[in-house]
Amino acid sequence: MALDVATTYGFQGPPLLKLMGVHLEGIVAATCLPLLLTMVLFFGPLIQLVMDYPWDFIDGVKMFLDPRFWVQCLADMRWMRNQVVAPLTEELVFRACMLPMLVPCTGLSRAIVTCPLFFGVAHFHHVIELLKFRQGTVAGIFLSAVFQFSYTAVFGAYTAFIFIRTGHLIGPVLCHSFCNYMGFPAIGAALDHPQKLTIIFFYLLGVVLFFLLLFPLTDPAFYGSLAVCHLTRPDTSTSVCT
Numbered sequence: 001m002a003l004d005v006a007t008t009y010g011f012q013g014p015p016l017l018k019l020m021g022v023h024l025e026g027i028v029a030a031t032c033l034p035l036l037l038t039m040v041l042f043f044g045p046l047i048q049l050v051m052d053y054p055w056d057f058i059d060g061v062k063m064f065l066d067p068r069f070w071v072q073c074l075a076d077m078r079w080m081r082n083q084v085v086a087p088l089t090e091e092l093v094f095r096a097c098m099l100p101m102l103v104p105c106t107g108l109s110r111a112i113v114t115c116p117l118f119f120g121v122a123h124f125h126h127v128i129e130l131l132k133f134r135q136g137t138v139a140g141i142f143l144s145a146v147f148q149f150s151y152t153a154v155f156g157a158y159t160a161f162i163f164i165r166t167g168h169l170i171g172p173v174l175c176h177s178f179c180n181y182m183g184f185p186a187i188g189a190a191l192d193h194p195q196k197l198t199i200i201f202f203y204l205l206g207v208v209l210f211f212l213l214l215f216p217l218t219d220p221a222f223y224g225s226l227a228v229c230h231l232t233r234p235d236t237s238t239s240v241c242t
Contacts, residue, residue: 014227020096021169026223034171086126087176095163117154120149165218167226
């Protein structure tokens with residue numbers, strides 16, 4: 001039996017699209033600030049990239065501003081899958097659709113923790129592919145799957161937090177696309193780098209700045225009313241929404 005929010009909690013529920021984070025109120029901040037916050041977290045890897053490939057970085061900025069570059073990207077099916085289709089569909093399902101259903105049942109904090117578990121499990125199909133094509137030992141494949149589950153669950157919790165704090169889908173989608181592009185930080189390469197102390201400093205600086213800016217840059221005041229926060233029970237703490 002479908003959950004009738006208005007009947008259960010005694011108020012008229014927000015529009016469906018707004019619950020799913022699809023609206024224009026606060027759209028500029030929702031597009032820029034979560035992505036900026038995620039780039040701060042990747043400060044170390046970005047500095048490492050600039051140090052190792054300075055000309056590639058400059059060329060990359062020039063290419064980013066060239067319309068022909070985007071035409072080539074849109075024609076590349078792998079790029080479309082990793083940077084557009086996967087971020088959009090996964091955030092739509094696991095954040096925009098799932099969180100509004102979980103929040104009335106679990107509350108905000110538990111929804112942020114619970115939702116990413118489904119997101120992590122959804123990536124276990126890679127195990128079947130690796131086993132089918134025998135790309136590694138069984139133990140190695142399952143260890144890789146556990147590792148992937150762990151970091152996808154943590155990332156899912158982060159984008160769930162962004163979704164609830166901003167009330168927008170665009171932020172999680174852009175953060176997801178950026179993380180797909182960057183990949184998991186090459187910590188081993190950083191530790192073996194000739195200038196490892198400098199790079200490690202920027203890695204740590206990025207993490208510290210990320211936690212310092214996490215709440216200020218996701219302050220709901222930038223983004224307007226948060227529809228999903230109206231789904232909580234009256235007796236449930238909504239500190240995530242303030």
